[in-house]
Amino acid sequence: MRRGNGFMLSAAVAVLALTATACGGDGGDSSAAKGGVSGTVTYWDTSNDAEKGTYKKIAEDFEKRHPKVDVKYVHVNFGDANQKFKNAAGGNSGAPDVMRTEVAWVADFANLGYLAPLDGTPAIDKPSDYIKNAAGSTRFKGRTYALPQVTDTLGLFYNKKMLKEAGVEVPKSFDELKKSAKKIKSRTGKTALYLRGDDPYWFLPYLYGEGGDLVDPTAKKVTVDDGPGAKAFARMKDLVDSKAAVTDSSDGQENGLKAFQDGDVAMIVDGPWDIAGALQGKEFKDDKDNLGVAPVPAGSKDRGSPQGGWNLSVYAGSKNLRTAQEFAKYMSSAEVQQRTTEELSLLPTRRSVYDEPSVAKNAMVEFFKPAVDNAVQRPWIAEGNSLFEPVRGQMDAVLTGGRSPKEAAGKVGDEFRKLLKDENYK
Amino acid sequence: MAVETTRRAATADAGGGDSGAARAGGRGTGNETGRTGGSESASSGTGGRGGAVAGLRRAAQVHWYAWAMVAPVVAVIATIVGYPLLRGVWLSLTDADEANVERVIGVNHLPATYRFTGLDNYEAILGDSVFWDRLGWTVVWTVGCVGVTFLLGLTLAVMLNRQVRGRSFYRIGMIVPWGIPAFVSVFAWKMLFNEKNGLLNKVLDGGGIEAVPWLGDPVWAKVAVIAVNVWLGVPFMIVAMLGALQGIPGELYEAAEMDGAGPWQRFRNITLPGVRSVSSTVVLLSTIWTFNMFPVIYLLTRGGPEDSTEILVTYAFRLSFINSPRDYATSAAWGVLILVLLSLFTVVYRRTLRRQGEVW
Numbered sequence: 001m002r003r004g005n006g007f008m009l010s011a012a013v014a015v016l017a018l019t020a021t022a023c024g025g026d027g028g029d030s031s032a033a034k035g036g037v038s039g040t041v042t043y044w045d046t047s048n049d050a051e052k053g054t055y056k057k058i059a060e061d062f063e064k065r066h067p068k069v070d071v072k073y074v075h076v077n078f079g080d081a082n083q084k085f086k087n088a089a090g091g092n093s094g095a096p097d098v099m100r101t102e103v104a105w106v107a108d109f110a111n112l113g114y115l116a117p118l119d120g121t122p123a124i125d126k127p128s129d130y131i132k133n134a135a136g137s138t139r140f141k142g143r144t145y146a147l148p149q150v151t152d153t154l155g156l157f158y159n160k161k162m163l164k165e166a167g168v169e170v171p172k173s174f175d176e177l178k179k180s181a182k183k184i185k186s187r188t189g190k191t192a193l194y195l196r197g198d199d200p201y202w203f204l205p206y207l208y209g210e211g212g213d214l215v216d217p218t219a220k221k222v223t224v225d226d227g228p229g230a231k232a233f234a235r236m237k238d239l240v241d242s243k244a245a246v247t248d249s250s251d252g253q254e255n256g257l258k259a260f261q262d263g264d265v266a267m268i269v270d271g272p273w274d275i276a277g278a279l280q281g282k283e284f285k286d287d288k289d290n291l292g293v294a295p296v297p298a299g300s301k302d303r304g305s306p307q308g309g310w311n312l313s314v315y316a317g318s319k320n321l322r323t324a325q326e327f328a329k330y331m332s333s334a335e336v337q338q339r340t341t342e343e344l345s346l347l348p349t350r351r352s353v354y355d356e357p358s359v360a361k362n363a364m365v366e367f368f369k370p371a372v373d374n375a376v377q378r379p380w381i382a383e384g385n386s387l388f389e390p391v392r393g394q395m396d397a398v399l400t401g402g403r404s405p406k407e408a409a410g411k412v413g414d415e416f417r418k419l420l421k422d423e424n425y426k
Numbered sequence: 427m428a429v430e431t432t433r434r435a436a437t438a439d440a441g442g443g444d445s446g447a448a449r450a451g452g453r454g455t456g457n458e459t460g461r462t463g464g465s466e467s468a469s470s471g472t473g474g475r476g477g478a479v480a481g482l483r484r485a486a487q488v489h490w491y492a493w494a495m496v497a498p499v500v501a502v503i504a505t506i507v508g509y510p511l512l513r514g515v516w517l518s519l520t521d522a523d524e525a526n527v528e529r530v531i532g533v534n535h536l537p538a539t540y541r542f543t544g545l546d547n548y549e550a551i552l553g554d555s556v557f558w559d560r561l562g563w564t565v566v567w568t569v570g571c572v573g574v575t576f577l578l579g580l581t582l583a584v585m586l587n588r589q590v591r592g593r594s595f596y597r598i599g600m601i602v603p604w605g606i607p608a609f610v611s612v613f614a615w616k617m618l619f620n621e622k623n624g625l626l627n628k629v630l631d632g633g634g635i636e637a638v639p640w641l642g643d644p645v646w647a648k649v650a651v652i653a654v655n656v657w658l659g660v661p662f663m664i665v666a667m668l669g670a671l672q673g674i675p676g677e678l679y680e681a682a683e684m685d686g687a688g689p690w691q692r693f694r695n696i697t698l699p700g701v702r703s704v705s706s707t708v709v710l711l712s713t714i715w716t717f718n719m720f721p722v723i724y725l726l727t728r729g730g731p732e733d734s735t736e737i738l739v740t741y742a743f744r745l746s747f748i749n750s751p752r753d754y755a756t757s758a759a760w761g762v763l764i765l766v767l768l769s770l771f772t773v774v775y776r777r778t779l780r781r782q783g784e785v786w
Contacts, residue, residue, distance in 0.1 A: 083747055092530050108750045112525055113536050248621050249642035249731045255622045317532030382525075386749045396731035400642050403732075419749060422525075 037323040038068035043331075044096040045073060046081045046310070050276055054343045055100075062330050069323055078102070082385070089114040092317060097324035098331070101146055101313040103137035104378060104385040109313060110140040111382035116316040116324075117143045123314065123325035125333065126350075133307050134349035136377050146311035147332035148349035150340065152271050153375035154205055154305040155368060158292045159283055162188055162266040173298040174209065174235055177267070181244035184266050194256040194268040195239055197247035197399045200391035202269060204306040206232035208376050209299020214387050215416060217379045221426045224391075225413030228301070233398045233405035235299060240399060249400050257281075269296055271308065272368050275345055293367035295374070307375035309349070341365060347372055383419050390415035518547055518759035524751035540755070547759035556741070557763075564717060564737040567648075571655045571716045576709060578656065579663020584697065586664065587671045597668075604661035612725040615654045616641075619726075644734035647727050651735050655722045659712055670704035671697065706779050713775075714768055738764050 041062075045055045052075050059073045074096065076084055082105055088095035089109070101109065109115045118124055124144065127135070134148035158170055166184040171177035181192035196202035207213065212228025215221065223229075239245040246265065248255050260268040261281020270278070275291075278284060284291050296305040312328040314321070330336065337348035338356050345364040353359055354369065378384060390412045397403035397411075417425055486493060520540045528538040551557045586597055603611060618625045619640035627637040640650045674696060682692050720739050723729060729736035729744070736744075738760065746757030 086524070086750075086752070089531065090524065090529060112751060113529060113531055113534055116532075249639070250727065251616075251620050255620065258623060315532075316534055317530075319532075321532075383750060389744070389748055393730065393732045396642075400639065400731050401644060401734075 037066055037326045039320040039323050040070045040072060041098060041320060041323050041327045042072040042074060042096040043327065044076045044081065044085070044099040046076055046078045046100045046102070048078065048273060051273075051340075051344050051346070054340065058336055058339060059331070062327055065330075066323075066326070069327075071327070085109070085114070086112075089315060089317065095315045095317060097315055097318040097320055098328050099313055099315070100149065100331075101311050102385075103307065103309050103311060104380075106137060106146045106311055106313060107140040107380045108382045108385055110143075110145040114316055115145040116314045116318065116321060117145060118147065118314065118325065118328075119144050121325050122322070123147060123329045125329050126352075129334070129350045129352050131349050131351060131372070133372070133375055133377055134309060137307070137309070137380055138311050140380065140382075146313040147328050149310050149312050149332050149337070150346045151307065151309035151349045151372050151375075152273065152347055153307055153368070153371050154202070154269050154271050154296050155371050156267055156294045156296055157260060157270050157274075157278060158267045158294065159260070159263060160290050160292045161283075161287075162190060162263065163292075166266070170292065170294045171267075171297050173303075174206075174239065175300075177297050178239065178242060178244045181242070185243070188266070190263065191243065191246050191259075191265045192267060193239065193245040194259045194265040195236060195245035195247040196252045196256055196269065197236070197240070197395055198250050198252035198392075200388040200395060201306065201308075202252075203232060203236070203391050203395060204376070204378075205269060205296040205304065206235050206299060208304030208306070209297070209302055210235070211299075211301035213376075213379070214391075215379050215381070215420070215425065217381050219426075220424060222413050222416045222420070224416060225409045229409035229412060230406040231300070233394070233408050236395070237398050237405060247399055249396050269305075272345065272347055272364055275364050293364075295371050304374070304376040305371065307372070307377050309347075381423075383423075386419050387416060390419075514758045514761055517754050518756075518762050519544060520755050521546075522754045522758075524754065527754065543755075547756055548763070551756070551759055551763065557738075557760075560733075560736055560738050560741050561767075563648075563735070567652065567655075567735075567737055568713055568716045570652050571659065571719075572709060572712050574652070574656045575659040575663050575712060576705070579660050580667050580701070580705070582660065583664045583667035583671055584693070587668060597664075600664055601661045603658055604665075608658060608721050609725055611658060612654060612722055615650075615657075616726055619650055641727050642731055644731055647731055647735050651723055651726055654726060655716065655719055658722065659716070662712070663708060666704055666708045667701060670701035673704075674700035710772065710775055713771065717768060718764070738767075 043059050045052060045059065047055050056073045056075070059071050062071050063069055081099070082102070085095060085099060085101075086109075090112075095114075106115070110117075124147070127144075130148050131151060134151045138144050138146040138148055156170070162184070163170065163180075166180065166187045168180035168183050169176075171180055177192060184190055184192045204214075207224070207228060210228035210231040212223060212226060212232065214224050216223050240247050246259070256268050256270070257274055257277055258281075259265045260270075260278060261283060263281075263283040275293075278291055279288055295303060297303070312331050314324045314328050318324045332349070334348075334350050334353050337350055337353045338359060340346045341348055341353065341359045341362055345362060347365060347368055348354060348359065354365070359365055379387075393415075394403070394408040394412050398405055398408045403411075519542060521543050522538075522540040526539040529536045582600060586593060586600070590596070621627060621637060621639050621642055624640070626640065630636075630638060639646055641647050678696050678700075679692055682696055687695070717737075718739050719737070720743065723735055723737055723740050724743065727735045729740050733741075742757050742760035742764070745753045745760065
């Protein structure tokens with residue numbers, strides 16, 4: 001069901017549409033570069049603290065090639081950006097011309113009329129170059145509302161030395177991980193896995209692993225309570241109860257990374273944004289090769305991790321639409337993507353960038369590229385981001401409150417139907 | 427609403443100090459004035475219609491300058507309090523959300539398409555256990571916080587009201603939590619509560635006690651949020667109670683001591699009656715604040731684990747800011763219900779006080 005016809009179909013439509021609009025949008029590059037655009041572009045960057053310096057420089061470099069343009073770079077915390085943008089856009093004052101938008105937000109903003117459609121505008125440049133999965137998240141109801149900039153997914157970070165000391169292989173499934181946990185405990189005294197119990201995004205690999213998904217947007221059906229949802233909750237609880245994993249119900253980002261850096265746990269499920277952080281820890285600082293990255297372990301049915309990443313969206317109310325489009329195109333260009341990979345090890349969304357030697361040889365790209373290729377597209381619906389809150393509550397209830405996994409999955413399903421009531425989900 | 431309550435409370439506070447002193451001298455008279463004052467203001471409000479119009483006309487002729495002076499304030503209050511309030515009530519009777527209200531985005535003008543739905547929102551909220559569960563915890567949270575804060579504040583104020591060495595140092599120290607922005611304190615507490623790396627668990631670990639899941643376990647999380655709110659609320663309580671204590675004439679204590687009253691008797695018969703009018707005001711104020719204390723809960727636990735620490739206002743916030751599209755109508759209905767609850771509480775509380783002989 002997960003990677004079923006719906007997704008394939010919509011992805012195919014997306015690629016076709018992107019290819020079709022390419023004819024209209026192509027060829028504007030050189031004329032625009034000659035000074036067609038001018039004015040001020042306000043850009044909201046949502047990158048993390050380690051990344052924002054680079055992004056600021058990149059954004060301001062746009063002024064060099066377009067001297068009449070003034071780029072106003074504003075850094076906004078990822079956690080606040082969604083609300084800030086909605087407040088500004090809905091109130092029609094203070095919204096940025098271009099924003100670095102999380103993949104799940106695009107459909108939501110587009111649905112509310114906050115984003116300018118980009119089909120047929122100069123913003124779209126060589127759309128067939130985009131990775132299919134990354135392009136999927138920019139589409140809503142048949143139109144393109146954003147340009148992919150960075151893609152990511154979850155992987156299994158592991159401490160090579162520790163696994164070797166325990167004499168175990170990198171686990172390919174959660175069952176294997178549970179078995180290895182005993183050896184890891186007895187031979188090194190450490191816990192096998194840090195399980196993120198505070199962030200609903202980390203529920204997805206377990207859910208996909210049991211062959212499930214949150215909702216099926218083509219059939220308009222809530223699927224989280226079909227059975228795999230309960231199994232996914234049960235799997236997480238089992239890992240914690242059997243002491244194969246430790247967890248927290250808050251501060252998981254900080255505590256998890258610290259536990260992995262300090263060698264208190266052998267493995268953690270994490271994304272490329274934490275590679276730099278992990279390498280600063282005492283287990284890896286002097287021995288960077290000690291960090292291994294593998295695909296997320298499989299559940300009983302499948303193996304899958306969610307597709308994440310960042311897109312560039314243009315505000316519908318921008319007073320400087322033409323310049324904003326040109327700026328978004330630049331920020332999504334192969335050249336900028338190559339730069340962010342070289343400087344920050346982020347994963348490009350353009351196929352051509354992966355052919356660049358500096359990118360192809362990047363160790364982190366080598367780790368994550370196969371994982372990204374197999375990442376699971378999320379339901380790109382307006383409510384996509386809202387679906388996480390009920391999952392968070394029930395993760396708490398199962399992991400700390402003793403609620404049965406089946407009941408928890410049922411409750412998530414009920415909440416989803418409430419959230420999706422306007423769309424008449426079954 | 428908030429503005430109005432505070433203003434009223436402030437005037438009552440100012441009047442309260444006097445009457446407290448008066449009552450300490452002669453209990454009967456103090457009560458008498460309080461009662462008549464109350465009933466007079468009540469009757470003037472419900473005066474005959476015709477008389478009121480004539481009265482207004484006369485008042486306008488005689489006191490036109492006073493009306494002119496008041497006008498800007500009235501206009502500002504009507505704009506910043508009245509309009510949002512009325513609009514909130516109106517929205518709560520519709521099915522408005524972020525997707526169907528009127529928006530102007532650049533050249534796009536999206537018209538409003540929401541409908542009037544009467545009391546449907548209220549029916550849905552009151553018929554759902556979500557509301558009643560939150561209300562139950564909100565009441566426990568409010569009573570717990572205000573009770574503990576008041577007791578602590580009074581105790582510390584009594585201790586600080588004596589000639590102790592370094593008194594001003596202690597006073598400043600106890601006011602510190604008030605000076606720090608609430609969100610900064612909450613983040614500091616969040617770090618202390620951290621289950622794996624927090625200071626509290628490190629200390630417990632040193633004493634051989636197993637780590638406490640401060641924010642991870644429903645019961646501990648409730649204890650944690652109450653503790654932080656008490657910490658934040660005590661300074662205000664100390665300042666208010668210190669003020670009240672200093673308003674009690676020292677001769678009363680001297681006289682009581684001469685008559686052979688022990689410390690406990692002096693506390694019960696002089697201190698408590700002396701601070702009563704101030705304490706009833708601050709209890710009312712902190713009840714309203716605590717009932718609506720959004721930042722502590724939201725920043726410390728986000729209402730979790732699951733929804734064990736979610737109070738009414740944090741849930742209303744979730745409806746209108748976390749979910750998408752933002753559900754303005756239901757959130758407004760929650761807001762109106764919260765307002766009604768607090769107004770009811772205030773009316774009942776004031777009536778009880780009046781029955782006990784307070785001035786309001």
